[in-house]
Amino acid sequence: MDFIELEAIEGLRWSWNSWPASKSEATALLVPLSVMCTPLMQSTELPILPYDPLLCSQCGAVLNPYARLDYTSRIWFCPFCYKKNPFPRSYSGIGETNLPAELFPTYSTVEYSFFNPKLNGMSSPSSSMSLTSMSMSMASSFSSTSSLSGLDSLRKVVGPAFVFVVDTCTAAEELGALKNELLLVVEQLPENALVGLVTFDSMVRVHDLGFSECSRVVLFHGEREISSEQTQKFLGLARTKQQYLGKTPVIQKQGFLLPVSECEFNITTAIEEIHSSPQVMPGHRPLRSTGTAILAALGLLEGCLVNTGSRIMVFTSGPATLGPGIVVDSDFRRAIRNHRDLINGHAPYYSKSSSFYKQVSPRLSDASIVLDLFACSLDQVGAAELKDPVERSGGFMMLVESFESSQFRKCLRHIFSRDEEGNLKMYFDATIEIVTTKDLKICGALGPCVSLHKKNNLVSNNEIGEGGTYMWKLGTLTSKTCFSFFFQVNEEHKVQPGSAFSIQFITRYRHGNMGIRKRVTTVARRWVANNSPEIAAGFDQEAAASVMARLAIQRAEDCQARDVIRWLDDTLIRFASKFGDYVQEDPSSFRLSSNFSLYPQFMYYLRRSQFIDVFNSSPDETSFFRLMLNREGVVGSLIMIQPTLLQYSFDGPPIPVLLDVRSISPDVILLFDSYFHVVIHCGSKIAQWRKLGYDKDPNHENLRKLLEAPEVDAEQLIVDRIPVPKIIKCDQHSSQARFLLAKLNPSVTQNSTYTDGSDIIFTDDLSLQVFIDHLQALAVQG
């Protein structure tokens, strides 16, 4: 069974592909019953169905190939709850030879596109009745829900909204680069997209884009935490007062969030006129009110009742120094918090600011708003505090050093890239619903989502991550966003080994063209008897490693690193003890079958990765790494956990080599990929040749080729990866080589007696071999 092939069809990776039929046995597996699900995985064969899905009237499951059909009486039996459902009239032609696409056994995944806004209000001329009634109902619903009068014309569909929140404490050159990028974004936005601009320093300025006489901004005091109602009142979005006075409600046209088509000139001018705030007192950080700026943007979007999805995109260059969400005092004598401060409780604002941002999360979720953070700074900006709303809304986080960097440019352009039809490749306002057969229960999910707390009898009381629900809200997702879902065996059901169970994932989202789509994936697996060899055969060690990584970082949020490591070690030992093949008390007899063999290595690299061992990272970086891991698919997460290493030499084509210090050699080039960094490491000899200019010598054509090959491959690696990794080119023994050395297995250290001419790593960390030795010794103890 090739899990990767299966993934290409289903978009799923199962830690276990065959599930034991009892709960106790499932618990004994140690790696939970879980599915890594990439709901919108790109697939060439995905059928798009231009009609509504047919739902089971009882459990809400969508008609799928597993349903039993009765063509004569035109009914179908729901495979999840066994309810009889009649086919509607539109399915009248159904027959064994005439099946709709969703019933094709080969289509485990189909997508319904049942609300196409482009057709909206354009019904056939014969049904003029329905047209009027529809437009009337739409009109009334708009007037009652939206203050964006004039925008919701029936013919024009309102696009997604983007509020750019720009930190003006940024230095002039940096700001210039940012402005150029923003101008480019605005220029390339679809005409119906709504835009807003908020700038901040010690004050927050919401720019009025509908005012033509001069530039106009509404000013908020950076130190004050403003409620949604206040924000709307201050922006003139609230209409209650006039109604209260009994006057005819004057709907004042707001100009803070307008379609690009209406305000292109104004927003362009506004962006061009953003200037760096004047320099602050010497010895002080600039006064930044990031928290209030986010609140203002949020209040604006809430007030405008945008229901087509929206993003608050924060571009900042430093930490918040006042107001809600403060990270550090403006006085430079107060250092910004590090991990040690957090552990010792020496970060006076951390918990208050974190909880402030945690309160922002549900508001974002309720209004389908995504919060993105683009931090371009040499220092920390407070990403750790901001992580919760960014992660839960599915927002984007980027930490780079400069707005002038190509990483930033590429990321921003990638986010705003468009598909062949010219729609933004952004999917907003999504929900994932899971329907299962009654023999299992849903425990929860890990990933950029929020539990909607919708319960039915399929929802387990045992919550893992975002639990207590069969439906989750996602602010946004991409074709790569991956969630891990956790399940358990339903004890109340007598499960027959050998019988099948099914799970259906229903992902409802707003497509880039603003139409609503539903992607439905229905899959089935088998129950197997306890201790059946099928269990071990169905183990997907890569999926298991990424699931365990997510569980570990979730634990790390609340526990100290050493507790997490202890938990990982403990689980691994018991796991090895269960699935290893060995003679009791004889470590040398320990063996693991091939589909388990790499798992201990994964765990070894995970426990010394930056996700768990935060010693060398700032809290901001840690937050960023964990946020990325928590949404990345199996393949990507594995690279993050255990980076890949390729060796280029004159001896032949590039070959993968061990992530080990012994792989370093003077006459090879190494290409190292840890997902966040890509390192091209030239051996000392090659570096010397290059310095002597041999590569430019036509006689040494092969050297030039050797030097080029890893660079070409590196470009290939990063082409689809967002945020764009940092490429580091370095030579053996140079300072930049530390990015590579830090990740290598320290098999040769200063303590090694025999180095065999290899480089050594100065560390007291235990090497993989020692780790495995310990593991084997402990596993065989029983």
Added chain:
Amino acid sequence: MFGMPPPLPNQSMTSVSPAVGQIGAPVAGASKIDPNQIPRPIPGSSVILHETRQGNQANPPPPATSDYIVRDTGNCSPRYMRCTINQIPCTDDLLTTSGMQLALMVQPLAIPHPSEETVQVVDFGESGPVRCSRCKGYINPFMKFIDQGRRFICNFCGFTDETPREYHCNLGPDGRRRDADERPELCRGTVEFVASREYMVRDPMPAVYFFLIDVSMNAIQIGATAAACGAINQVIADLPEGPRTMVGIATFDSTIHFYNLKRALQQPLMLVVPDVQDVYTPLQTDVVVQLSECRQHLELLLESIPTMFLENRTAESAFGAATKAAFMAMKGTGGRLLVFQSVLPSIGIGALSAREAEGRTHLSAGEKEAHKLLQSADETLKAMAIEFAEYQVCVDVFITTQTYVDIASIAVIPRTTGGQVYYYYPFSAVSDPAKLYNDLRWNVTRPQGFEAVMRVRCSQGIQVLEYDGNFCKRMPTDVDLPGIDCDKTIMVTLKHDDKLKDGSECAFQCALLYTTVNGQRRIRVTTLSLPCTSILSNLFRSADLDTQFACFLKQAASEIPSRPLLLVKDRMTNLCINILLSYRKFCATVTSSGQLILPEALKLLPLYTLALIKSKGLRTDGRIDERSFWINYLSSISTPLAIPFVHPRMVAIHDLNSKEGDQSLIPPVISLSTEHVNDGGIYLLENGEDCLIYIGNSVDSDILRQLFCISSVDEIPAQFVLQQYDNPLSKKLNDLVNEIRRQRCSYLRLKLCKKGDPSGMLFFSYMIEDKSSSGLSYVEFLVHVHRQIQLKMSS
């Protein structure tokens, strides 16, 4: 000269003889008085030359309203400081007996006559001016140097100080220092010292002007915003040049809009502060900018503000919040805040209610408490004002309105910060912009100072009882003046705390520490030394009517908001009666008990008192805001302007052409009586603020055409703009108006009046000598006063 019985040779007095024995019947009595015989002001036509001291004696100053040129020969010019009585009573009893007030009118930055010597600046260098080490009185011509000039005796506290070595100079045979005539501080009543470091708590502040303009719906619709912007735009050119001049601008309705005037921006940037309950302000560096840096931006902005808000439908006005926000923007430096307000502040901090209307609906309850409407309704504004003053922000409010705005409450801010209220009611977009511009221009161009502190010191025996004017007082001895200008006068009432020695002199010294527009710190020291007397008749002889009456006015103005009107009127009448009674009782050589005898110096007191009683502030028929304005106007008014404000000047202008020979631009003054107003004439009446031109019903149409370019009385425009036409009459009228403007330092609100029209009623309400609903005729009043004196004499 008054066509009255000549005064007795040995007494400076005027007597008037109403019917003897007819006291009980005033009406009948009145008929016996010849109205042409009673005292009336006759302005002297020629310029008086006045030396402040002659023969080492203080010289009583000419009337404040007259035209005079001063030579400072030791005492200060009366323009800067004058006393209600030019001899100081030795005892408190004597003063009480006289019934008169003892007070100083101090106008420290008054404008001198062009022919007068300017105030000399003395620089003592780092050590600062020489002062008495005990009372800190400044060196002045009355400090007595003794012991070969090694020591000097302070003329205030009597302490003997060592002369600083570098200031030492030998005495001449006359006992004066040999250098006395070369040193201004030893021979001039007014000098200005350059302040040394110890007089500065910070560097002298720059000249900061912040303009705050109401752009609410009403302000836009009546054209007030446009007028304000236009005026400011013109005035920018008049602001002091140089890098020390900073400007800022903001507009407001229910929110506050600041403008970033930085040159870097393509177009003005409006920064809206929406929170009017808890205001804040943008970065100061953005909104208060050097004038030289933003001149073009500012002009562009001022041109576009009226159109920018043309469609504004916000009726609310956040005056308090806007003022506070503007204050916060200029808090770092201090400066002048000029607010243009058009409606009742209705929202945000310091919001007010339309209590005038509320007062009308509860008339029964309101009558008794009517004066409460003249009090400030709101403590918030008061607290704000004190904070403003603390940070040296001086607020002027230009009220351009057609409705009630509650001046009584608003005025607290300018009054506490050394500013003033300007009132344009009912605002007219046709006739008022010119005055608005001129008022604003004068406001910023007139001689003025910033961040000032003033104190008056007196010789032993006298001390300051109270200061009265537009300032903030945080210490009992000093007054803080965030802004002080040439028009502002402070009344200083005095009291005895000891007996003075007859024949000695009592000195008063006003020291004003301030920053000039150019950023220099100066101390202006004004010293006045007056003889002491224990003879009552001396007091009457040296009484200064104008100052005395200005003092009355200010007291009335401050009492009106706190007492029922009737009480105030009675008190004012009694003040007048008591003075005359005292004179009658103790000084007059009585020939006939039936005669009303008036001291020569105070002979106009009854007329002025009558005028006061009939003035706007003491009548109930006026609008609350107009009365409030009247009260506030008086609080800082100077002595020369106080008299005409209640006793206006009326001249005929239809016959300007006929007096060819006369040099004076101002034609002879006509008494304020209907009998002098003919249907065939045109009369101009002015009080320094308003100027009414009454056109009789049967005026020659030729004159009308020449003056106003209209052919009949019916064509009189409701809103009048004075224009000069190509004829001598029109030119003379223009010359006349311009001369009055010059004299009053005021542009005047011109209005045409005609009979049978509210405008005509307004004009006739100034006919003080007539009997009217608001009071007795002049003759009747004299009889009334006389009868009261008789009653008190006999009791």
